[in-house]
Amino acid sequence: QMTMETIESRQDGSITDSVAERESVHMHTQTGQNSIPTLAQVSVAGSGTGRGSPAVTLVQLPSGQTVHVQGVIQTPQPSVIHSPQIQTVQVATVAETDESAETEGVIDSHKRREILSRRPSYRKILNELSSDVPGVPKIEEEKSEEEGTPPNIATMAVPTSIYQTSTGQYIAIAQGGTIQISNPGSDGVQGLQALTMTNSGAPPPGATIVQYAAQSADGTQQFFVPGSQVVVQDEETELAPSHMAAATGDMPTYQIRAPTTALPQGVVMAASPGSLHSPQQLAEEATRKRELRLMKNREAAKECRRRKKEYVKCLESRVAVLEVQNKKLIEELETLKDICSPKTD
């Protein structure tokens, strides 16, 4: 039974959003593959998570103990979603969100958008985080393509440890920053495997920088890589929806081909400025520039979403680690209490 809820209060009042964002906000309440069962082991009874005040939370442990703990995301650190436009509040019951919901409708969204500042990029947040927390490597421009491995979270000063949750699940934290969560048996809890993460290692050898992606005339996806080669996505995988492929674990396959003589659609050699004369040529140039911009932005949006997912994964793994740490410390405290004040009956 999970009572911890993540409540999203968006100031511009919009309801729909990109999936990744919704995913990031509601992940903890899901019971599906992406859920983190460990988080469900505590129930938050009441919360004083007012803005600016330390998030001291009343946590009820599975054993029935009730303790006051500080939030796992400490305030000095870049918080989960720091955006003024999205307030992620982790509370059980809320009067506060009703309040914010009320105010949502009052202010014009566009005005709010003007007023509110944008939060820094994920890369920046992670870099700031890395400077706050020693041992957290900075996120690099190019990272390993595969599986969006969070490069930092688990590399905090946590010894190699194996923890067992109250449901018998094991969380192993290795020195290399690998968090592995596994089930003791075949109890059918599927969410755990989803959190298995590997943070170690350098980018795969030969990892290459994709410079441009474009749809070729035959409908295949082509990536232009350094070295005068073209990586072409196979059509079989191209046909399947990407999210289907992701769900089934199918990876798209690619071929490296010699570049064709003609540039793919959307990639047009820019004419030299001096060669433009007529208004028609100028218009064509403007169109080309726009198409190029759209194409780049398309790719940038994809990359941005990928990074965002990775970022969310990072934060989730961080939460998982800190929850475990927190639980362990609480247990330790209880043990010490018992030792210091043994029962006298």
Added chain:
DNA sequence: CGATACGTACGTCACATCTC
């Protein structure tokens, strides 16, 4: 079986931020 809700991925725009 059609309607509806929900989840996911994507493209585009606008604007913030970065880089040179």
Added chain:
DNA sequence: GAGATGTGACGTACGTATCG
């Protein structure tokens, strides 16, 4: 400061689950 890049917001399409 201009251009490039990153990202929030929005709209859309498609697949799947649920319901009557």
